[in-house]
Amino acid sequence: MSTLVEQLIQSEAHKSIFESAVRQLPLPVCAAFGSSSSPQPVAFSDTGRVLSTKDSEGVRAQFPQSVAASGNAVLASAGASGAKVQGKRVxxxxxxxPAAGGHNVVCGLKRVLGPGNTLxxxxxxxxxxxxxxxxxxTDANVDFILNTGGFDFLGSDRTKIKSAEQFAQVRETCIRHNLDAIVVVGGDDSNTNAAVLAESLFTGVKADGSGVQVIGVPKTIDGDLQVGDLLSISFGFDTATRIYSEMVGNILQDTSSSLKYWHFVKLMGRSASHVALEVA
Structure with missing residues (x-):
């Protein structure tokens, strides 16, 4: 009996009326990438603006190849890219x-890479x-996870990649799967991981001596991964705070009919709780 129930639960998982409906909604994309049905790669141009911090020299010392190649320049969209890329493995x-929006990053990558490349x-x-x-x-995977959930499709963890043995393991994974790029979707710690990997994999991975690109996608519901006017907020924050604020609002409504109780609401957040401020 228990096995039958488990099979029934498994067969009905992620097939609620709500989830089926949100899958029919278009994939949200930035205007620069075109339409939701067929997002397109874009070219980038140098804005002439350079990012700098109080520890710029320390960063340069830790990431000499990455900084030399990028110049810490801020890039802007220069419209659709005319180059047709084929055979890339990402x-x-x-x-x-986890944060809401993670699955849609995967969907966007799959669609923008198109059938000539592998994700x-x-x-x-x-x-x-x-x-x-x-x-x-696959395309079927993308259709199933579109507009849904957090990180359950791939799963996640908090492993820090910092030892020589770990770097060697990543390099071996890149060689075995002939990767051209790695996309890391995460917060500040995760994007530090991405930066360290980018420097480690900069050269000498492929047979021709070239490396593997590492791209960081800013995600954190804490709202503490910001870069002035360039990155006002990371994805996940808006969804989390809207849901929290609805819950807090419901509790607030309840207090008017239960006057003898105090309600204390504890919200997550790091050193500065942008979450608590936004919900309030």
Whole structure:
């Protein structure tokens, strides 16, 4: 009996009326990338603006190849890219805590890469990258996860990649799967991981001596991954705070009919709780 119930639950998982309806909604995309049905790659141009921080020299010393190549320049969209890219092999992974929007990053990557390129999912975050736990993401996968959930499609963890042995494991994964790029979807710790990986994989991975690109996608519901006017907020924050504020509002309504009770609401957040401020 229990086995039958388990099979029934499994067969009905993620097939609620709500989830089925949100899958029919278009994929939200930035205007620069075109339409939701067929997002397009864009070219970038140098804005002439350079990012600098109080520890710029320390960063340059830690990431000499990355800084030399990018010049810490801020780029802007220069319209649709005319170049047709084929044969690229890209891996995407989630890192850190879950946030709404993670699945749509995967959907966007799959659609913008198109049929001439391959997108791999990394199971269980950075730990899966070390183990080489990759699988090819299909159009059917994308249709199923569109506009849904947080990070459950790939899973996530908080492994820090910092030892020589770990860097060697990642390099081996890149070689085994012939990767051209790795996309890390995560918060500040995860994007630090991405920066360190980018420097480690900058050269000497492929047979011709070239490396593997590492791209960080800013995600955190804490709202503490900001870069002035360039990155006002990371995805996940708006959804989380709207849901929290609805819950707090419901409790507030309830207090008027239960006057003898005090309600204390504890919200997550790091050193500065942007979440608590936004919900309030």
């Amino acid at each position: 891996a995407v992974l989630f890192s850190g805590g 791999f999912g990394v199971k269980a975050g950075p730990k899966g990258l070390l183990k080489g736990s990759l699988f090819e993401i």
